[in-house]
Each structure stands twice: as structure tokens, then as C-alpha cells.
Amino acid sequence: MIETKQKLLGKSLPELTTWIETQGQPSYRGKQLYQWLYQKGARSLAEISVFPKQWRATWETDPIGRSNIDECSIAPDKTRKYLLRLEDDQIIETVGIPTSKRLTVCVSSQVGCAMACDFCATGKGGFIRNLQAHEIIDQVLTVQGDFEQRVTHVVFMGMGEPLLNLKQVLPALRSINHDIGIGARSLTLSSVGIPGKIRELAEYRLQITFALSLHAPNQTLRSRLVPKAIHYPVKELIAECRDYVKLTGRRVTFEYILLDGVNDLPEHAQELAQLLRGFQSHVNLIPYNPIAEVDYRRPSPDRVQAFADSLTAQNIAVSIRVSRGLAANAACGQLRANQVQRT
Known part of the structure; x- marks a missing residue:
């Protein structure tokens, strides 16, 4: 045959x-x-x-086109982080995050990542290749099978930059929605932001949630935390997000990792509120999940809450993400990096 x-x-x-x-x-x-x-x-x-x-x-x-589970790390909160071995022996990470009513899968879209965010373990390992659509879909089915429970939500927040792999991410989204049967509004695509790519995504008018990894309220600080952002001024980035809202009718979520003493000061909250004022948006504050490669620290709960309160006082919709899997090397790239060090 x-x-x-x-x-x-x-x-x-x-x-x-x-x-x-x-x-x-x-x-x-x-x-x-x-x-x-x-x-x-x-x-x-x-x-x-x-x-x-x-x-x-x-x-x-x-x-x-299924992968094999190479390793699984389970945290006390039942979060499971997987290393999946692909057909060419490359390794990717995916995470299953259970709650009382949900099972969320955090999927990767690339092997490694070229964005080189200073606080991210995946970025320290560099970029290897794009994932194929079946390799993305497989992650959802792997977690669903291992938990023996239906997946309810999928977030593209694992390894890689989804907007740099739209050719494969878009058919993967279609299949996850239509074939596996997860509603479009239960799918989230997270991006650091690539010039022109947010508008390109908007043209498809998908009913998914688009989340932008902002992490700083100004160009100087953002370029320090996300080196590739030097090519994409914050004002242009926000303008593209405003276009996204107009084209899709869906608000943009802004992810903001809080780094103690770096981007969590009162003046940063003021600046962020000013930047986002005037269109449909939501800020998701993420207390930093430390990695060994850098010295950034996780801010105290009081400091996180003070930042959130400042945004709320300025009429900016905000939530604080509950950290999951801290004991399972759940920061993006950590488990894979640990395996590379062992081999």
C-alpha cells in the first residue's frame, strides 16, 4: 500500500x-x-x-498523527503538564487544568519560540519549527483521553507565537471547534503581537477570544521584557487591537504578567489605564511564575491586589488569574527545559 x-x-x-x-x-x-x-x-x-x-x-x-506522552508532571491542584514526543522526536509541552466545572487545555503552537521574552523559559530555548495542525489538535485529545473527561476550553498560551503559525493554527481552531465540538467562545488565542497579524486574524471574524500579551504600559519597558517588541510600537499595537474589536465585535483581553518592582508600580497601573481607555477590553493580571534562568520575582498578593484596584478605580475591567500548577514546573517551557538539561 x-x-x-x-x-x-x-x-x-x-x-x-x-x-x-x-x-x-x-x-x-x-x-x-x-x-x-x-x-x-x-x-x-x-x-x-x-x-x-x-x-x-x-x-x-x-x-x-498522534503523539506519545514522554512525561507527565502532576501538581497538588491536579494540574497535569505533559511533554509530548512528536513524530520527528521533537518535544512540546501541553497542560491540562481541571476545575470543578471545567477542563482547560493550554496548547503549544510551535516547537520553541522566537519571541525571546525575557521572563519566559520557552524563549530561552529558541525557535525550532512550527507545529502542524494535527499536532495542535492532538494535544487537546491527549489531555481529554488522559483525564477521561471532556475538554471544555482551549487556550493557545503554550510554547510559541500563534500568529506566526496562522497557516496551521486556523485549521486547528476549525477542527477543535467543529470536530471535537468545543464552542468558539471557549477558545482563546494569545499573542505577543506581530505587526499586521492581528488585523489579519480579525478578517476571519472568528468568535474566539483574542488575548494580547502586553506586560508593560509603554514602549521602553515592553521592549526590555519582550525584545522583539522593539519592532512594534505600543501605540500601533493598540491601534490594531482597536481595529480587531471593530471587525469582530469581540473585546480584547490584555494579559499582564506582574513582575515585582518591574512593572507593578502605581504609576504603571495609571499608565496602563490611560493606554486602554475608550474601547472594549479586559486586563488579566498574572502574578509571575518564577523560572531559574532569571531573577524576576513574584509580587506579593497585596501588591497584586493594589494594582488591580487601581485599574478598577479607573474603570478598566480587570481580573487576577489564579495560578495553577506551580509545583509542576508549569511556567511555559520549564518542564521541557528541565528534560533538555537532563539529556
């Missing part, structure tokens, strides 16, 4: 039906394949017992 390099994961029902027919199987098996991929989480054709055993045995290389 002639093998195919194109993976089945990520294909729609019509596409899977067409593929099945090209393999000499009856068209009704397309629906069976679809159900086994997205509802039962089949990891290989060999698992799909409704298919002829002889036909399944002819495949030397499985075409589905």
Missing part, C-alpha cells in the same frame, strides 16, 4: 470520507473514522475495531 504523509487528524467528515474511498473502503466508513478520531480518541488505525483487521494490518506507518 502507498503510504501518505498527510495526517488524518484535523480532517473534516467529508475529507475523511473521500480519503476512505481512495483507500478502497466503502464511504460509510468515513463516518466511523470520524467518530473514532474525535469522539473515541483513537491513536491508531489498529484501534478502530470496526475496520477490517486485514486492512488495518497493511499500514506500516499509522496515518492518524
Whole structure:
């Protein structure tokens, strides 16, 4: 049999039906394949017992496109962080975050990251390659299978910059929404901000949540924390976010990692409020999750609350993210970096 390099994961029902027919199987098996991929989480054709055993045995290389769990770290709060080994032996991270009513998956969009944020463990490791759509979708199914619980929310906040991989991220979003069945408004794409790419994303008019990793209220400080931001002035970035709101009708979430004594001063809160005044937005404050490579510190709870109160007093919608998985090396890139150090 002639093998195919194109993976089945990520294909729609019509596409899977067409593929099945090209393999000499009856068209009704397309629906069976679809159900086994997205509802039962089949990891290989060999698992799909409704298919002829002889036909399944002819495949030397499985075409589905699932990864293997290389390592799993579990925190006391039940957050699970996975290292997934891909077909080319590259390693990525994904995180399953359970609460009483939700199971959120934090997915990666690239192997490594080129943005080099000063406080991020992934950025210290550099960029290797973009993930394919099936490698993104696989992360959701892996967590769903390991927890034996339906995933309710997906956030693109893992390794990599999603806007630099839109060619694969967009079909992954489609499949997660339509095939796995997670509502568009339960999907969040987080970006540092790439010139022109926010408007490009807006043109698709998706009903997902767009989150911008801002982390500073002015260009000087932001360029220090996010070196690549030197090419993207804050005022232009905010203007593009305003366009996003106009085109999609969806507010923008601004993620702001609070670093003790660096970007959490009262004057920073004042400046941030001034920057965001006048359009639909929401600030998500994130107390820093320390990594070994840098000396940034996590601010005290009182300091975090004071920053939030200052924004609220200036009519800026704000929330404080509850940190999860601190005991599981859950800062982006930490677990993968630890494995690299061991090998």
C-alpha cells in the first residue's frame, strides 16, 4: 500500500470520507473514522475495531498523527503538564487544568519560540519549527483521553507565537471547534503581537477570544521584557487591537504578567489605564511564575491586589488569574527545559 504523509487528524467528515474511498473502503466508513478520531480518541488505525483487521494490518506507518506522552508532571491542584514526543522526536509541552466545572487545555503552537521574552523559559530555548495542525489538535485529545473527561476550553498560551503559525493554527481552531465540538467562545488565542497579524486574524471574524500579551504600559519597558517588541510600537499595537474589536465585535483581553518592582508600580497601573481607555477590553493580571534562568520575582498578593484596584478605580475591567500548577514546573517551557538539561 502507498503510504501518505498527510495526517488524518484535523480532517473534516467529508475529507475523511473521500480519503476512505481512495483507500478502497466503502464511504460509510468515513463516518466511523470520524467518530473514532474525535469522539473515541483513537491513536491508531489498529484501534478502530470496526475496520477490517486485514486492512488495518497493511499500514506500516499509522496515518492518524498522534503523539506519545514522554512525561507527565502532576501538581497538588491536579494540574497535569505533559511533554509530548512528536513524530520527528521533537518535544512540546501541553497542560491540562481541571476545575470543578471545567477542563482547560493550554496548547503549544510551535516547537520553541522566537519571541525571546525575557521572563519566559520557552524563549530561552529558541525557535525550532512550527507545529502542524494535527499536532495542535492532538494535544487537546491527549489531555481529554488522559483525564477521561471532556475538554471544555482551549487556550493557545503554550510554547510559541500563534500568529506566526496562522497557516496551521486556523485549521486547528476549525477542527477543535467543529470536530471535537468545543464552542468558539471557549477558545482563546494569545499573542505577543506581530505587526499586521492581528488585523489579519480579525478578517476571519472568528468568535474566539483574542488575548494580547502586553506586560508593560509603554514602549521602553515592553521592549526590555519582550525584545522583539522593539519592532512594534505600543501605540500601533493598540491601534490594531482597536481595529480587531471593530471587525469582530469581540473585546480584547490584555494579559499582564506582574513582575515585582518591574512593572507593578502605581504609576504603571495609571499608565496602563490611560493606554486602554475608550474601547472594549479586559486586563488579566498574572502574578509571575518564577523560572531559574532569571531573577524576576513574584509580587506579593497585596501588591497584586493594589494594582488591580487601581485599574478598577479607573474603570478598566480587570481580573487576577489564579495560578495553577506551580509545583509542576508549569511556567511555559520549564518542564521541557528541565528534560533538555537532563539529556
